[in-house]
Amino acid sequence: MFDFIKPSRLRELGIVGMNERNVRYIMENNPRKFFPVVDDKLKTKIAAQKHKIAVPQLYSVVREQSQVRKLKDILAPYSEFVIKPANGSQGKGILVIVGKDGDRYVKPNGEKLSLLDLQRHVSNTLSGLYSLGGENDNAMVEALVHFTDAFKNFTYQGVPDIRLIVYKGYPIMAMMRLATSESDGKANLHQGAVGVGINLGDGRAVGAVMHNVTCLAHPDTGAKLSELVVPHWDEQVLLASRCYEVTSLGYLGADIVIDKELGPLILELNARPGLSIQIANQEGLAHRRAKIDAHMAQNPNETPEQRVAFSKKAFARG
């Protein structure tokens, strides 16, 4: 019924499975006490700003149900914004509004929501529907990123973002996540976004997957994914690498978006980055990790710039 790949072959390729990720990557490198900084996006934003790391502007925070009634006033100054649960996971509960049509708020796919819909969404967020443990949460209202035109042909609505995994401060692997009509404009591979492996050396695409299957062109735009080049690449890799100092997490996922005017921005950080990045890159994490560990044994306490230089050299392809 199923066609299996041999475990020995996967090990040879250095592919990391969920169990290995949990035991060897997350538990060994990410002490529990550092989790709140990344799990709570509000805290992430504050910590990132403290370290002068570029993030999308925070408009407002809704902390209590009583504020839900005032949502109209809170949102009044903005015609476009994103509502996010501070403790959401896997892109749950993120609502993007790209414009207003009278009293109604327009989603990227053109769907129009009433104020009541938005209030319900915020209310759900506050009561913890989207948070990891179902606990009470805060809803953040932040600026909508005007994403660069560089990916215009490669995305269907939404914000295409770059996911960089940083291992002990060294960028270890990168991919780009492209929204599709199936993913409802969200850059989440679970929901059907396309994952494109990115060459750490120069920001060029090395391969792409959708639903864990290799794909060559974007399903909506038809653009050839092999032609994708990420602009501001050096800046982005450095940005991600510096997040290690912000969070102290040894296995960290940094989600970066590129704003037309502001350049690369850290959208969020993740203490449990997923493993699809390996499929997008057609390469496993384990061998790269071994290289970094060996390098660190020789060169401890490197600066972010030195770390980036090593990663770009060691993991460049083609």
Place this chain on the structure above:
Amino acid sequence: MASKYRFYILVAILAFTGISLTIYKNKVLHFPLFTDKTIPVWTVESHISFQPTDKDVEVSLAIPGNQNNLAIAKETQISGKEYEFTIVENVPHREHRRAIWKASGVEGKQDILYRASVYDVSQSELEFYKADVPDVSVEFNEEQLVAVNEIVKSINVDPKKDEVAFIDALLDVISEPKLQSKVTLLLGSKPTKTKRLELAQLILATLDIKSVLAKGFELDKSKKKQKLTAVLCVGDGDKWRFFTLGSDSHKLPPRFLFWQRGGNSLLDVTGGKDVKISISVLKENKLAGAFAVDTASDKKSMLVNFSIYSLPISQQSTFKKLLMVPLGALIVVLLRNLVGISTSGTFMPILIAMAFLETNVLPGIVIFLLIVSSGLAVRSYLTRLNLLLIPRISAVLIVVVFIMAFLSVLSNKLGLRQGLTITFFPMIVLSWTIERLCVLWEEQGAKEVFVRGGGSLLVAVVAYSVMSNGTARHMMFAFPELMLTVLAIVLLLGRYSGYRLSELIRFKAFDEGGSDNV
């Protein structure tokens, strides 16, 4: 590195403790390993009654002890509260035991009951046969001694050469209905069987052949009033031969319980008259596990005192279910971390499996699907009402209870008794499941709902099939220390960092093009 070793040592200790305690309880305390089979248990009872004639009364009764194929447990006695009760074990001749009641100032007819349970044991168990055989003091006068010699001479077998043949012949002489005069001289005209065997024992003693006179009966031929058969046991401590009047087999009938071995009398009552004794046997089948606890608690074993069998029966049945939860958890760990099935709610499948235990699996699945699908339908309507989280879950909970009540009544009207077991489903967990699945549906589409819901159901069915397994249930109940072993396995799996079965499919894409890029 050291902490890693410590971890494996801990795991090894846990696993070893669980397994070795289980083996100990099985081998030494006789807890049955795989099934709680029933074993026959005989309750033997002797009833003594007498009229006191004196101020001080003493009753001494020979009572059974452990023997090679039968063991005695749960000895109890019922007597007036004036009585002081002791059991005397005739060390070193352990085979002879007596129960002694002493009292002073008792009046009217006295009744004393002695009761004990007898059960089968394997031959290797007891070594009472090795007990020394006590010497019998021979008190023949000269005239009697002549008669004894004549009897011995009349038998044409040399007792030194063929002991068995000699004893057989001796017993023939003694048991003749019309006794020879020399035998009558020793026995009187109408001797009892016991008296005859006593004489045989004395004659053998003059020839330096040791023997023990015992009395007992066959348990399998239990009657309300049991008659004791006298048996002459001849042997040297390693091998015994048994002689009864009117039988040449030299072997005991199966399950022959020695009531009295050695000693002069079955019952002595000093300070009483009209003494009567009756012995009765009642056969019952008991659960081996429970009986092991009964018999072992006499030994004051910690393992038994703190076993679940020591709880009241009603609590025991609760624990029977609770003790299956660790196995369910093990299944969840296996299926999630080794196979990689995604479920909705980590341990929800165990609760569903426990509900299946009450409903049986097929009706259980049907009920589960009915509740969840109708719950989802209602919940999708609630989505539009803009409710806060807690009230919304509560609303779903109420709807779930309502659906359960409705299904219950409906199935009852239709004559389906299974519908009534619906109450065993955990409503609160179901409500959360419905809530989560509904959110999942809104955010990630119906496919993910079927994957997670189906995964949960699959795990629940697998957990059910293990938890409903009779052997597994019995083992976890009789040997709760196996939980330590399960814990050890779960701890080990907690360190498993290999691939999941599902990942062998997920990463299949590497199989073709993968090698070029490495």
